[in-house]
Amino acid sequence: MSPALYFALTLFVKMAITAAFVVAATVTAERVGPLIGGLVATLPIGAGPVYVFLALDHDAHFIAQSAVASLTINAVNVIFAMSYALLAQTRSRAVSMVLAFFVWLILVSGVLAIHWTFVGVMLVNVVVLSVCLWLARPLRHVGVAGFRPHWTDLALRAALVASLVGVVVTFSFQLGPGGSGILAVFPVVLLSIMFILHDRVGGQASAAVQANAVLGLVGFAFACTVLHFSANAFGSVVGLTLALITSIGWSLMVLVARRHGVAV
Helix, strand or coil, X not given: CCHHHXXXXXHHHHHHHHHHHHHHHHHHHHCCCHHHHHHHHCCCCCHHHHHHHHHXXXXXXXXXXXXXXXXXXXXXXXXXXXXXXXXXXXXXXXXXXHHHHHHHHHHHHHHHCCCCCHHHHHHHHHHHHHHHHHHHHHHCCCCCCCCCCCHXXXXXXXXXXXXXXXXXXXXXXXXXXXXXXXXXXXXXXXXXXXXXXXXXXXXXXXXXXXXXXXXXXXXXXXXXXXXXXXXXXXCHHHHHHHHHHHHHHHHHHHHHHHHCCCCC
């Protein structure tokens, strides 16, 4: 088999596996309410498979540095989700998504102009998450009626995520760890949920999912931090495993706290 054909086949398999995983996870999220929906949406269901495939092609140091870039964009994604949640209270899907994504683009442009250290990125995440968690609190508790997504919804979601994986894996050597880490956490899952839910269940209910996603992105920040340190110390496999455990553990902790009436 020629190298070009081998690359094309393996890339297709990577894209298909990731798309199927994301679709299955987000369909589950949409049927169980805004809290679990927001938490599942911010699990590394998009970034995780991308990082696995990056680890197959790059060393542990590349993965550790990519995690710092992902942590930087995590703060931007928090503001993105919060911007949409506020706009969606009274605005249409198009206006809410376009304005929120415009904010995302502006912030990413600013982020790319700065050489970040881990300490600086962590401080930015602490400030952004603290403010947005306070803003999101009154928007989280809106009922979302369960529904079965149309096949076109699933096809759109699969195509978006598969395309993201294809771009990152194909160009990771040219992008470097910074560019790969940024693209790995492009908010494709949040965007697809916004697009599908807003007109289906209403702006406020869709906003509630995003408001709960802000809470979930706290766990993703912890996961990126764990990946940054553990990948360098123990290798990519251990680092990615610990990051996944961290993200899932945070979500489970939030769910247990809510069931016991703890305000989070």
